[in-house]
Each structure stands twice: as C-alpha cells, then as structure tokens.
Amino acid sequence: MRLGALEAGGTKMVCAIGDETGTIYEQVSIPTTTPEETVPKLIEYFQDKEIAALGIATFGPVDVNPASPSYGRILDTPKLPWRQYPLLDTLKAALHIPMKLDTDVNGSCLGEMTYGSAKGLDSVMYITIGTGVGVGIAIGGRLVHGMLHPEAGHILITPAAGDENRCICPYHTSCLEGLAAGPSIEKRWGAKAVDLVDKAEVWELESEYLAQAIMDFILTVSPQRIILGGGVMHQMQLFPLIRRKVSEKINGYIRTPELADMDSYIVPASLNDDQGILGCIRLAELSLQE
C-alpha cells in the first residue's frame, strides 16, 4: 500500500512516499517559505502519487485534537505567515484522502515506536536537541496531546554557576531550550557544536542540563525508554555523560530494571534521521484505521 509522508519543518518540508513496512520509495525536500508559495508545491508532489493516505508531522504549536474544528491548524507560531494556517484542511481539500496529523516530535516518537528501537514499548519519550529542543511523548501506546501537546523543550533548568544570564530563550529566564539547544551552545562557546568536540567542558555542561530535564521527565511520565535525536545528539560523547548524571540525580529514589540498564534506557535515535518521516508513514496507516 502506498502511503504519503509530510514532515513539515520550519526550514524545509520533507515529502516522501513509502509503505507500511517502513520502506521509503522516494523523498524530496521543499523549502518552507510562505503557505502561498510552499503548499501548492506539496500538493503538486503528492497529487499524482496514488497514495492511499497521508501522515503529517509538523512544527507547532498546532491543533492536534482530531475532535476539534481547527484540527491541523498551525497556531501562534513565531513563523508569522503560517500563523492560524489550516494546513490539514488545505491538503485534505486538494488531495481527498484520509490524513492524520501530529507534532514533528510526536511523529518521531511514533516512528521509533513503530520501526525503531522502541518497537514493542508503549511509553516512550523522544527528545530532539538541535536548533531548538522538542519533546514527543507516548504513554500507554498513545501520543500525548492533552490541553495542547507537550512543549517540554522549555521546562525550567537550574543554571550552572556563571550561567545565570545565559539562557537565550525570549520567553524564559532559564529553560532547557534556552540553555542547551544548538544556538545556545554556539553563543556560549563561540563555535558550533561540531567544532567543539574536543572541549570536555562543553559536554560536561550540556549533559548536566539535559540530565536535569531527563530526570524530571522520568519522574513525571515514567517512560520505558528515552530516545535522543537532533543535531546536537550527533555528539555521541554526550550519551555516557548524560546516563551517568541522570543516575546520580535519581540517586536510587526509583529503582526499575530499565534504570538499572542505562545503556538501553537512554539511547540515540535508531532510524538514521528517518524517524520523523517514518512516523508520518505510520500516521498515514493509522488514518486508514479510523
């Protein structure tokens, strides 16, 4: 069965055709400019592909509640041309096939649960650390929505000594994204993460901030596995540091078989940066079951 996948990002739209086994047949990338310019190209790409359904994982904030009249509408994004844009309705009106939409990070979480290392688990967190920090969550086999959807990239963090005024988030004085995303690393250390590989203090500090957040996530949603993706996490030296610091912070307060095996508990994304697009394939498949 041919399924369409749209990973709608702030800089590019990745469109792909695949099937429910997780095979991707083809993939293109279209720059994200304005809805007027970008969306007709998406429609043009998908319309002659003979796909049975389309799954969409998009930047947010976005209405992800299928029961809402504005399901699939982009909300108050800082990307002004997209504010209040009815992404799902527009695509539905043009393509006339079943569709299902979620956040980009929930999509990646679903991709890992369907085709990746989190297969068989039902409570999983996917955290991406790149130009921003995003968090996708599944609990009891379902992606978390609630009032809106998780925005846990902005949880509060205690800054290290000297870092009290280093958070670059325009909203928060000391949040995870503002202290630990790529732009924050670059501003603090004067170079991009990839050019700082040998500076141990960079990764000590980065892992401290990520470990604080992960500790809070473990205590709050009790995931069975935590998957870390995004550009910053290509720095594999972060993984042992994060695992050790998370264990130190929990300090035996909760004991589970999962936490006793940190190497299997906090893991890199397993799908070669295709977790997002594969999550869209799964969303497309799910749209046919509804």
Place this chain on the structure above:
Amino acid sequence: MRLGALEAGGTKMVCAIGDETGTIYEQVSIPTTTPEETVPKLIEYFQDKEIAALGIATFGPVDVNPASPSYGRILDTPKLPWRQYPLLDTLKAALHIPMKLDTDVNGSCLGEMTYGSAKGLDSVMYITIGTGVGVGIAIGGRLVHGMLHPEAGHILITPAAGDENRCICPYHTSCLEGLAAGPSIEKRWGAKAVDLVDKAEVWELESEYLAQAIMDFILTVSPQRIILGGGVMHQMQLFPLIRRKVSEKINGYIRTPELADMDSYIVPASLNDDQGILGCIRLAELSLQE
C-alpha cells in the same frame, strides 16, 4: 451496587463502602503498622460487607501494571515491613472478588475525574502537598503508569537565594518535596503551616516552588486542569499566588483557553478530602468492566 474502597496510606488505612454514584455508606480508619497486624483487620472489615468489587489506592512505590506477575505488590518503600508485600494478592486470596489497584495519587486524580471538578476532562493532574508531595496523572482518559508510575513530587527545583542547602529530601539536593512539603516548611520557618498563615514570605516562597513544578508539568504533559490537594493546600492564600507565578513563568509561550482562565485551571480539590476514597470506588467499578 455495593463497592469497597481501600485507601492505603503510610499512617492509616481508610476502608469504605459505597456505590457507583459516589455515595459513601460507611467508613473506618485502621492504623498502618505491619502487614501481619494491619491486613487481617482490612480483610475482617471487608469480608461481610457484600461488596461486588474492591478498589485500592496505595502508597508506593507499587507495581501498578495489571499485566505484571507482581501487580499490586509494594516495592522498595522506606516503610520496611511493607517492602515487597503482595497487598493485592493477599486481599484477593481472602476476599475472592474483582479488584483494581493504583497509586494513592492516581486514585485521587481518578476520584476528581469521576465525581469532582475534573468530570468530563481526560487529561488531568492531581498534586497533593502534605507530609510529602505526590502527583497523579491521567492522559487521554487513562491513569499514567509507564515504566513504574509518576513520582513527580521529586522533580528538580531551582532553590531561591539562601535556600541552596534547605532541601530535606534524603535523595535529592533540590527537589520539590524536599523544599515544599509540610516538613520542609516546618523546618525552614520553625512552625507548622497552619501557624504561619500571616507570614507572607512563607507563601511567596512556597508558591514559587510549586509554580516552578507546575510550569514544568504543564509543558510536559499538557493537562487540561491541575488540582491541588493535601494539607498544605488548605492554605487557600496559595492559589492566587501560584496562578500568578505560573502565568509569569509561562510568559505567553503557550496560549490556550485553559491558561487564559487560571481560576478554573489551577483549582483546589473539590471532594472534601474524599477524592482518594471516591477514586477507589471508581477503581472497584472499573474492575468489574475488565
């Protein structure tokens, strides 16, 4: 239909008989000492009450996974006589009726969702602030379990200036319970919360810590309502302070109708401290549907 309810706490076991409308017919309290002494009294209480099922909400950590062989077993609690005690299996062997068990705070969350102010909502947090801090969570209509169950009373908090060494949690250098539960208030200010009502600085600080945690909870699980119960929250002056500080911390980063109406979003428990026992009644009813 007569249903049994057992709210198993660290100092007392509340046993009650009620029905699915949320009516409580009778209620007794039995001191929690050792399983050998306490559990026979529970069995004696329930065995001639002609109940169709029993719902149990218990202190933790506890195995809350119905598919696990140790479902209903108390895990590594500091209450040593109860460590590894098979609470559910023991009661089942004696009473031979359907039972369902969850954590004390998940029970209270369920009580509020079934009979209280959170009726009709499907994503809710219940936070109790008393001798400890406990957090029950429902997402998409289901109580959150995951790897274990939420233990979000211990999430990390940034201490106020001067409070850096004031966390009294034996596990964590700066967590919510260690900074904001009743015993911490008493140790910091030299008096119990009820005797500090007129000291504005007590409630400024207390609300700051709670607001930090609530901000993180909102961003992580996106609840539709947050209910605050427990002894400390009988200090109603905390509510406006918490609401204001949560709004200030979110600072417009997420905008929802719920957050625009803080008086309805962060609310006191609505069931007269019966939320726990009523949650057990609902668990009993649910056990009959499985």
